[in-house]
Amino acid sequence: MSKKIAIIGGGIIGCLSAIKLRESGFAVVIVEKNKIGEESSWAGAGILFPLMPWAYSSEVYSLCESSSKFYEEFSKKLVQETGVDPEFFKTGMKLIEPKNLEEIQKWSKKNSYEIKNSTFNKSSAILFPFIAQIRPPRLMKAISLYINKIGIDVVENTELCKINNKEKILNKWGTKKGDPVEADYFLVTSGAWVSMIRPEYKNIIYPIRGQMIQYKASSLKINHILYFDGFYVLQRKDGVIIAGSTVEEVGFDKEIKSDSLNYLKKKAEQVIPALKNILVENHWVGFRPGTKNNIPIIGKDIKYENVYINSGHFRYGITMAPKSAEIINSLLVESKI
Numbered sequence: 001m002s003k004k005i006a007i008i009g010g011g012i013i014g015c016l017s018a019i020k021l022r023e024s025g026f027a028v029v030i031v032e033k034n035k036i037g038e039e040s041s042w043a044g045a046g047i048l049f050p051l052m053p054w055a056y057s058s059e060v061y062s063l064c065e066s067s068s069k070f071y072e073e074f075s076k077k078l079v080q081e082t083g084v085d086p087e088f089f090k091t092g093m094k095l096i097e098p099k100n101l102e103e104i105q106k107w108s109k110k111n112s113y114e115i116k117n118s119t120f121n122k123s124s125a126i127l128f129p130f131i132a133q134i135r136p137p138r139l140m141k142a143i144s145l146y147i148n149k150i151g152i153d154v155v156e157n158t159e160l161c162k163i164n165n166k167e168k169i170l171n172k173w174g175t176k177k178g179d180p181v182e183a184d185y186f187l188v189t190s191g192a193w194v195s196m197i198r199p200e201y202k203n204i205i206y207p208i209r210g211q212m213i214q215y216k217a218s219s220l221k222i223n224h225i226l227y228f229d230g231f232y233v234l235q236r237k238d239g240v241i242i243a244g245s246t247v248e249e250v251g252f253d254k255e256i257k258s259d260s261l262n263y264l265k266k267k268a269e270q271v272i273p274a275l276k277n278i279l280v281e282n283h284w285v286g287f288r289p290g291t292k293n294n295i296p297i298i299g300k301d302i303k304y305e306n307v308y309i310n311s312g313h314f315r316y317g318i319t320m321a322p323k324s325a326e327i328i329n330s331l332l333v334e335s336k337i
């Protein structure tokens, strides 16, 4: 009989891990406190590469490098299987007024990525033609339909509690509703909320709020992801333009204030002044699972033998999810419990 694994949290990390583990023959259930894909994985911009890759460690880079290729193929499969298009497309990214040209050139040469000198509205720029984007709300919608098709069980509106167990091996994990979840293995993918059920991870994985705005579709066309002074603006296939983001350590505060709207508009309009005449139709917040230097925790729990963690992907969880899922799958396939 297949070993059963219960995955706690149905964001991009939980869902892609579930797909990999199902493909390896595990019986998989995702337990989600709300609905699949409605937290950080819904809120992101969907840029499939670090914004300044030369500034990160090789650990971050190795989790990111094959992402675009994965999503290009996976998106085709999702369209075929679910009819929902996650809108993968390789728009490339323009870094406007780069400050550290030499470092960027060195990085691109070392890693064999083509970059091109360019301009944007009379400013100097560098184009990274290989950078792609995906639309997170649509990606998560398609994935939620796909996981049902491949036999992954999903239990929504069910919140796991803090573990209350003296043994090193768990076979049940309590829920707030009462009935525990039973499994051979547990995988924690609860993003910014990890320390609420595994307090040992407090200050290791913590919420970092990000806010974004969306401008209504208009005749304005943007060909690339534009990145200027720590801020990006990009366009979806239907013409809406999104801009962001903030990086704030304020806990789980969801309140949206007018001063942040003004800040986001000011930054976006610095990049594209014509946005002044377009209506902002949406403004949202998401809680990234923050970690030091963007490096996630992928491996066995500090305390429990049959509990694993795949969380803390901070700013690049959509990008890192495929490789992280591969790593956690290998660890669980090799596990001897």
Ligand SMILES: Cc1cc2nc3c(=O)[nH]c(=O)nc-3n(C[C@H](O)[C@H](O)[C@H](O)COP(=O)(O)OP(=O)(O)OC[C@H]3O[C@@H](n4cnc5c(N)ncnc54)[C@H](O)[C@@H]3O)c2cc1C
Pocket: 008, 009, 010, 011, 012, 013, 014, 031, 032, 033, 034, 035, 036, 037, 038, 039, 040, 041, 042, 043, 044, 045, 046, 047, 048, 049, 158, 159, 160, 161, 189, 190, 191, 192, 193, 194, 196, 197, 209, 210, 211, 212, 244, 245, 246, 285, 286, 287, 288, 289, 311, 312, 313, 314, 315, 316, 317, 318, 319, 320
């Ligand atoms: C504004 C913003 C912009 C971003 N832009 C990008 C980008 O361009 N590119 C990129 O790669 N990444 C981006 N990110 C980061 C990326 O979105 C995250 O790193 C990624 O979504 C994390 O995925 P996750 O599955 O760990 O977390 P989540 O998507 O937050 O999923 C965790 C899930 O666990 C559930 N959960 C929590 N506690 C429990 C419990 N006790 N029991 C059951 N379920 C529980 C939650 O309800 C949630 O659904 C961005 C994030 C934000 C906020």
